[in-house]
Every structure is written in structure tokens, then in C-alpha cells.
Amino acid sequence: MKECFAFDQRLGISIPDLKLDWDHYKKEVQHSILFNWEKIRGSIPDRIAELEEDINEKQALLSNESDFPRSCELNSEIAELASIINDLWIWFRANQTVSTKVHQ
Template sequence: MERFFIWNERLGIELPFFEREWETYTAREREAILVRWEEIRGAIPDRVFAFERLINEKQAELFDEEDFETSCALNSDIADLASRINDLHIWYRINQEIEPRRHS
């Protein structure tokens, strides 16, 4: 069976992975893909919340941190987590029309 989703470690969710053009999938395959995507999409707010919690923890550490290099590392971690949240928001907005893409 063809894989339609692939795990994204950075975001902590599965993302669409199409080996063919969207139109070449059968109606049954497209329906299964959309059902699965809605399940994944429903978990995105929890992922965002988890990343926001980590940001808050790192901001609290940063507040008390006096070492410059450690402060820079914490800021970098916060920026990375914020970037993940942004990416999750983009994926969340992809409703039932998954962008057909060809992945190599």
C-alpha cells in the first residue's frame, strides 16, 4: 500500500506525502487521505500548545540567565519553537484540500 503521510519529527505530526499527482488517486484513496488528514489536523492545536508551554519554560529560564552564551542558546531555542508553531498554523489552515505536491 502506498504511503500518503510521512512523520515529521520537527513538528511532531504526519504530513502529506504524495508520490503521484492528486488527480491520479482514486476517489476512495482521496477520501481516505482527507479523513486521515482531518484526524492529524485535529491534533495540531495540542502540538501548538505543547510548543507554547516549552517557550514559556525557556523564557522563564532566560529571565534568570546571566551567561550570555546560554542566553543566546535559549533565544535560539525559543525562535525555533516559534517557527514550528508558525509551520503548524500553516498546515492547520490547509483544510480539506491538501496541496497536491510531488515529493521525491
């Protein structure tokens, strides 16, 4: 099943990486892919919580930072973490309808 997913370093999770059109997979393989995706999808809120902790730490550092270049760096890091969170929520929500197929 690992061949159907690729680890995304930026997001910190594996995401679907299907080599074939969905209908070209056997039903058993489709169910296995959906089952694995549901497990990965279920871990997304935990990954988001980790990133939110990182943001909170960086915001605390930023509130006490007097060096302007370092403040800019922290702001940039916070923005990147927020962007990752946004992308994770997109993956989480966009695949809700796909995940319901697991239960059918």
C-alpha cells in the same frame, strides 16, 4: 494510508507525502487520505500548545539567566520553537479548504 503521509520530526506530526497527482488516486483513496489528514490536522492545536509550554519554560529560564552564551542559546531555542509553531499554523490553515472536501 501510511504511504501517503510522512512523519516530520521537526513539526512532530505526519504531513501529506503524495507520490501521485491527486487525480490519479481512486475516489475511495482520496476520501481516506482526506479523512486521515483531518485527524492529523485536528491534532495540530494540541501540538502547538505543547510547544507554547516549552517556550514559556525557556522564557522563565531566560529571565533568570546571567550567563550570556546560555541566554543566546535559550533565545535561539525559543526562536526555533516559534518557527515550528508558525509552520504548524501554515499547515493547519493552508489545508482548511482541502479538509472541507471530506464533508462533501
